[in-house]
Amino acid sequence: MTSINTAWSALGGDPELVARVSDEVRRDVLDAGLPVREAARACVAACSLAAAELGARRTGAAEVPSVRVDDGAVATAFVSERHLRVDGRATAGFAPLSRFWRTSDGWVRTHANYPHHRARLLAALDLPDGGSGGDPREADAVADALAARTSAEAEDAVYAAGGLAVALRTPGEWAAHPQAAEVRARPLVERAVLDAPPAPPLAPLARGAGPLLPAAGLRVLDLTRVIAGPVATRTLALLGADVLRVDAPHLPELPVQHIDTGFGKRSARLDLAVDGRTFDALLGSADVVVTGYRPGALDRFGLSPLALARRRPGVVVAQLSAWGAHGPWRERRGFDSLVQAATGIAVAEGSTERPGALPAQALDHGTGYLLAAAVLRALTERADDGASRVVRLSLARTAEWLLRGVPREPGPGAACDSPDPWLTERDSPYGRLRHALPPLSFAGGPGDWARPPTHWGTDAARWE
16 A cells, blocks of 8 residues: 555545545655655645545535645655745754754753753753853753763653653664554544534535635634644645634744744734633634644643534644653653654664754654644535544654655656755745745645745734
8 A cells, every 4th residue: 555545544535536646756855764755745645635625525526636746846845944045045943952962871862942942951951051052162061961861861851851852762662662652552643523512514615716725714723833733734724724823922933933834824922821712712713723732731721622622513623742642751842853863763864873864854744734634634524514523643653654654665756956846935024035835736726825924923813
């Protein structure tokens, strides 16, 4: 079974619809020891097919539009943050303290791009926080502190302080870990109907002269951060949804990540502990709620899937996490780079002596497209009965699929000499942007987002 069949099956799709998909295989893109190109293509193809299916359902078309996925477009989109230019300037990558470090018995991978995560890392190592984050002596001090600890000690100490660090593990070591057992026990995409009163069926969509927008007229509350969740909601915005990203006022966002994943969306700041009535008003007419926080972190605000379904019958709840909703690591924070280190991907792409990395943050991007696909499929299913639904994905489960479930697919493919065919430019509130075009492609579908990203947190917390 090819990867697209596996992904589409995990989404609950009709297997006969896979025949609507064709692809343009290209060599020398997303090259890796693991089948990254195949997995990335499958995630985008499944999302494109889910969009085409919903479009056909809402317009009453007799046939689902055909889908064609180009490896060049997929590869460009999976490293979209690297292609982003603001007035011709390249954007920053990982912070100095986000990297692999030697320990007394191996390696540990840290993530300290956000100021509060950097501060917690330093506190866990009993190091002073100079505040700037640019002093090379700070990195030297971190290196010395971690070299004096085992990888397990470093992992535990940093997480206990609220920071982010994981020990480098081989695929076999991860397979023996209790969290890995919990991850393997779940499907690639968890799907369930919630026990809540149904809402009216999904409204039909009139077919106009413009592109087919399967999510037109739908409202999406975006409670996600960093890459995977925002990629999913950015995709829903591409397909016509009114997407409002809502962030807590006290949690800053990195400009490059917001710009890259903010196309087509609006962005507001809202304190759920204070502005509950405003959020209730938003939820009252939302069709989809997407969350990207640790499992259970938002439950105190009445945002568990069942609570949301009771408050807004017919809602589709999409949950994303790093390590999954079950197991001893369920409440741990995590990012793509950390999941690569913990699950053995970094060893598979390098060695225990020199850890490697995937050619893209493929767990983030791949999971993001699968999450969007799961939402689209849930909306298609909701068209039958109006029932509320929940879908769950995790970076760790996508990593498990990449490590053990994605086959290599033969074929030399066409050459891909440049990403230029899948890059474009446009004006924005940030200046002139060069950015990657969306990789989704189905007959009659959109080729770009309707609008550029807005400044983070500056839009009103209301629907358009």
